[in-house]
Amino acid sequence: xxxxxxxxxxxxxxxxxxxxxxxxxxxxxxxxxxxxxxxxxxxxxxxxxxxxxxxxxxxxxxxxxxxxxxxxxxxxxxxxxxxxxxxxxxxxxxxxxxxxxxxxxxxxxxxxxxxxxxxxxxxxxxxxxxxxxxxxxxxxxxxxxxxxxxxxxxxxxxxxxxxxxxxxxxxx
Numbered sequence: 001x002x003x004x005x006x007x008x009x010x011x012x013x014x015x016x017x018x019x020x021x022x023x024x025x026x027x028x029x030x031x032x033x034x035x036x037x038x039x040x041x042x043x044x045x046x047x048x049x050x051x052x053x054x055x056x057x058x059x060x061x062x063x064x065x066x067x068x069x070x071x072x073x074x075x076x077x078x079x080x081x082x083x084x085x086x087x088x089x090x091x092x093x094x095x096x097x098x099x100x101x102x103x104x105x106x107x108x109x110x111x112x113x114x115x116x117x118x119x120x121x122x123x124x125x126x127x128x129x130x131x132x133x134x135x136x137x138x139x140x141x142x143x144x145x146x147x148x149x150x151x152x153x154x155x156x157x158x159x160x161x162x163x164x165x166x167x168x169x170x171x172x
Contacts, residue, residue: 009011022083028063031079050106052084056094057104066099120158123171138165 025031030084060066063076080091098104123163130136136144142165148157 008010025079026062028068028075031063031075035075049051052086053094053104053106056080056086056091057098058096060095060098060104065095074158095111118159118163118171121156125156128170138168141165141168 003034005121022034059076059080063072065073068076077088077091077095078143080086080094081088084091086094094104125147126141129141129148133140133144142163145157145163146161148154
């Protein structure tokens with residue numbers, strides 16, 4: 001599953017052959033030997049972040065990371081960095097999460113950005129106002145929106161009455 005591979009020949013016509021299965025490394029000494037290897041090594045670790053998190057967790061469990069001495073923890077960290085492709089800071093964060101919760105859970109964040117204050121209906125009101133008043137400048141449109149709310153009591157202009165002139169141009 002997680003194998004170390006070395007190639008022969010040029011990069012373009014590289015033929016991969018399996019040298020070792022990383023799951024067969026069971027002692028800290030074997031990890032240290034792996035790190036000090038001089039041969040060219042490429043890794044075929046699963047490419048999805050969830051699979052890498054799972055592999056890091058299994059490795060931490062297999063070597064009982066929390067019970068290791070500092071020196072041996074350093075060896076495990078270097079192997080995790082080399083095989084997963086994560087930076088030392090990311091590995092340290094993952095280990096802190098493992099230490100705190102006993103498991104690694106990937107928290108995928110979906111950023112929605114800013115909430116939209118002005119609706120498509122507001123944009124339609126601005127377009128209609130532009131047409132009625134023969135495309136006035138920004139400050140005039142702002143003043144017209146304020147008057148529509150305050151003088152004429154048109155509540156649909158409530159959001160547009162407080163809009164900045166510069167933001168008017170963003171909506172147009």
